[in-house]
Amino acid sequence: MGRPPCCDKADVKKGPWTPEEDLLLGSYIQQHGPGNWKAVPTKTGLMRCSKSCRLRWTNYLRPGIKRGNFTEQEERLIVHLQALFGNRWATIASYLPERTDNDVKNYWNTHLKKKLKKSQTLNQEGGAVTAASSASQPALSKGRWETRVRADIHMAKRALDEALASQDKPIGSASAAAAATTTTYASSAENISRLLQGWMENKTSSPKTTRSNYSTFTGASSSATAATSKNSLPSVTDSSLFNLDSRNLEGSETDLSHGDIKIPFLTSLFESWLFEEEESIEEVESLAYV
DNA sequence: AAGGGCTGCAACCGCCCTCTA
DNA sequence: CTAGAGGGCGGTTGCAGCCCT
Structure with a gap:
């Protein structure tokens, strides 16, 4: 007996995110900032669960995320x-x-x-x-x-x-990151453009377009931590x-x-x-x- | 070269906490 | 005080790509 699902499963898309979805989510958050995730799917037109949107942002699109090998x-x-x-x-x-x-x-x-x-x-x-x-x-x-x-x-x-x-x-830190909100969203524009650029390059040239290849394009600047x-x-x-x-x-x-x-x-x-x-x-x- | 097993990672699931009305 | 909604978190799964035979 858990809580009911956060959204109607029948209407919700699942699986890997497409660049178009990332763009939609990224540009929405750039304008409005993260939070009020419940409203994100309706406002953006994304057929995604609110939790999925939050997860995608925090784990992937959020600026300042370093990808690749751990030192x-x-x-x-x-x-x-x-x-x-x-x-x-x-x-x-x-x-x-x-x-x-x-x-x-x-x-x-x-x-x-x-x-x-x-x-x-x-x-x-x-x-x-x-x-x-x-x-x-x-x-x-x-x-x-x-x-x-x-x-x-x-x-x-x-x-x-x-x-x-x-x-x-x-x-x-969490509180300082909040204080850096303005810088954070400014850099997400750069993130999104890089993302799209990478996607286009992949579509045209790379014979091995993989999920992880696409993923690397979202590796962003570290301004969120600045x-x-x-x-x-x-x-x-x-x-x-x-x-x-x-x-x-x-x-x-x-x-x-x-x-x-x-x-x-x-x-x-x-x-x-x-x-x-x-x-x-x-x-x-x-x-x-x- | 092919195919079966393995690996790594993105995304999902479900529980819990916090906040608010 | 309480119930419900939203958000956070850790565990788990599914699948694409790699590796080995």
């Missing part, structure tokens, strides 16, 4: 964040502003899972313990576990810093991050309700750890994975 730093960041937060892809993706949660999720499921499994096997043979495998380790004492979580946060933070430094690009800087990293105290309801915890591979440690405790712990002086980092790291 080693992004990879490391995902591994650390996954160890910390479990499968909360939206949270993890918020630390990778140019990637969507769907991208991160897909990358995890198709690449990193296998990679980690492989390295875990090697580690078991060799006796080493990696950060990524820590979630599957036997139960730790409370103090030990705290130390490990702390080290994880530090490592994640460091990986993020490294990633940011190497990108030499500013990072966006409004913020490295100094305004998304805070772990964001309600989104600590929206640790039962569903989230159940699905998480990292047990944040470990033993007697309750979520409010963790929240304050995270806050204090992240914003206090960076003391004894070496000590923390040396203790972390023993």
Whole structure:
């Protein structure tokens, strides 16, 4: 007994989006901005469900989305964040502003899972313990576990810093992204024109027009993230991050309700750890994975 | 060269949360 | 306070392209 579907399935088109549909959606959002998704299909004439429109925008048409291979730093960041937060892809993706949660999720499921499994096997043979495998380790004492979580946060933070430094690009947070609305929609015009151009080229010249080829044309500028800087990293105290309801915890591979440690405790712990002086980092790291 | 299995990713589904009337 | 609508999120599926035999 779930909710009724968001739209009448009989009238709704499904499957891959065409360039024409993308153009319609993109130009509508450029004019009106994202939101009020319910109205989008009727206003644009798209025979798509409102959710499908939102998904297409957030995962694909939205400016500032980086496509293609993940860098080693992004990879490391995902591994650390996954160890910390479990499968909360939206949270993890918020630390990778140019990637969507769907991208991160897909990358995890198709690449990193296998990679980690492989390295875990090697580690078991060799006796080493990696950060990524820590979630599957036997139960730790409370103090030990705290130390490990702390080290994880530090490592994640460091990986993020490294990633940011190497990108030499500013990072966006949800609130800052909202503030950058004007820039965002300005750049979507460029996005759409590139999209169409690519589509035309594909139609005329490419013998192997694929869905993914088409997809690459929507790789857009990073202007959506331009409004913020490295100094305004998304805070772990964001309600989104600590929206640790039962569903989230159940699905998480990292047990944040470990033993007697309750979520409010963790929240304050995270806050204090992240914003206090960076003391004894070496000590923390040396203790972390023993 | 062909075809069967595998892989990667876009899109869908359904549940949950939040907001508003 | 409550119910319903809209939006967000994570899990899963379907299919196009690739790879291997």
